[in-house]
Amino acid sequence: DIQMTQSPSTLSASVGDRVTITCRASQSISSWLAWYQQKPGKAPKLLIYKASSLESGVSSRFSGSGSGTEFTLTISSLQPDDFATYYCQQYNSYPLTFGGGTKVEIK
Amino acid sequence: QVQLVQSGAEVKKPGASVKISCKASGYTVTSYTVHWVRQAPGQRLEWMGWINAANNTEYSQKFQGRVTITRDTSASTANMELSSLRSEDTAIYYCAREGRRGSYYSYWGQGTLVTVSS
Numbered sequence A: 001d002i003q004m005t006q007s008p009s010t011l012s013a014s015v016g017d018r019v020t021i022t023c024r025a026s027q028s029i030s031s032w033l034a035w036y037q038q039k040p041g042k043a044p045k046l047l048i049y050k051a052s053s054l055e056s057g058v059s060s061r062f063s064g065s066g067s068g069t070e071f072t073l074t075i076s077s078l079q080p081d082d083f084a085t086y087y088c089q090q091y092n093s094y095p096l097t098f099g100g101g102t103k104v105e106i107k
Numbered sequence B: 001q002v003q004l005v006q007s008g009a010e011v012k013k014p015g016a017s018v019k020i021s022c023k024a025s026g027y028t029v030t031s032y033t034v035h036w037v038r039q040a041p042g043q044r045l046e047w048m049g050w051i052n053a054a055n056n057t058e059y060s061q062k063f064q065g066r067v068t069i070t071r072d073t074s075a076s077t078a079n080m081e082l083s084s085l086r087s088e089d090t091a092i093y094y095c096a097r098e099g100r101r102g103s104y105y106s107y108w109g110q111g112t113l114v115t116v117s118s
Helices: none
Strands: A004-007 A010-013 A019-025 A033-038 A045-049 A062-067 A070-075 A085-090 A102-106 B003-006 B010-012 B018-025 B034-039 B045-051 B057-059 B067-072 B077-082 B091-099 B102-108 B112-116
Touching: A004 A085, A010 A019, A019 A033, A019 A085, A019 A102, A033 A062, A033 B102, A045 A062, A045 B102, A070 A085, B003 B091, B003 B102, B010 B018, B018 B091, B018 B112, B034 B067, B034 B102, B045 B067, B045 B077, B045 B091, B057 B067, B077 B091
Parallel strands: A010 A102, B010 B112
Antiparallel strands: A004 A019, A019 A070, A033 A045, A033 A085, A062 A070, A085 A102, B003 B018, B018 B077, B034 B045, B034 B091, B045 B057, B067 B077, B091 B102, B091 B112
16 A cells, blocks of 8 residues: 655644645655545545646645656645645555645644 | 535444445436445544445455445435444444546535444
């Protein structure tokens, strides 16, 4: 199975900050990576697919980059609605696997 | 618009089975693969299996033999049954529809809490 490791697990930031979350795969997954945002009591919401493709309707302050084993999700200017937990997911091979999550908290 | 609406919360005893439904609207249920993903308290999201447009299924080895995913095309519903429940199966279970370009999830159900307790 491909292990997905996110860092940091928790991040404290202020509104307006630029935030970067990292996701590492235990082996190459090409660009087959998605990012999700999850708020308490809600289902995850797709932000990015194929490492850098922005899902329709998602704010352009979210961007993704990377390929192979290292990926990043960047929020260019953190907004109040962005405080949530973020997950990466690889879909290169089965079983599909997720990262452990990064909780973005208010500083 | 696309919606996935799941059945309600369940409380089960160890050893029992649970069946969760996921009703799709806004798209043709036979056109996209539907996956099941669960999230146990404090744990990461965990893929369980899928059913595709051709009614084929694939399951995570972790759940092989305990999980069955079916589809009722006439009711636009996908179902997931998990048997031999144990306390570790207490989790929120989600159905999710694949995106147009791969096995990521563009649409999710609202989640169904399954509690396994004696």
